[in-house]
Amino acid sequence: MTQRKHTKLIREKNFAAEVTVELLDSPEAWGPHLSPEDAAKLDSVRLALRNGNISKAQELSRVYRLTPISAA
Numbered sequence: 001m002t003q004r005k006h007t008k009l010i011r012e013k014n015f016a017a018e019v020t021v022e023l024l025d026s027p028e029a030w031g032p033h034l035s036p037e038d039a040a041k042l043d044s045v046r047l048a049l050r051n052g053n054i055s056k057a058q059e060l061s062r063v064y065r066l067t068p069i070s071a072a
Contacts, residue, residue: 001024001025001026001027002024002025002026003022003023003024003025004022004023004025004032005020005021005022005023006020006021006022006023007019007020007021008021008042010042010045010046010049010061011066012046012049012050013049013050014065014066014067015049015054015057015063015064015065015066016063016064016066017045017049017057017061017062017063017064018061018062018064019041019042019045019060019061020061021034021038021041021042022034022035022038041060044056044060045057045060045061048060049063
């Protein structure tokens, strides 16, 4: 089984978060996949952003505030 680091991007409301996870690639599995722990990490970051708990999201990822350049 091989492991490689990958950055997933999550967007909620006016925030975006970069979450570093490991993709697992094994001959028995169907393509690269996440471990259950990394899947839970993504869910935790998404829920924290959705609830406005930015400090919790920052513990697990790099968080950005999105601002529009111009109104459309």
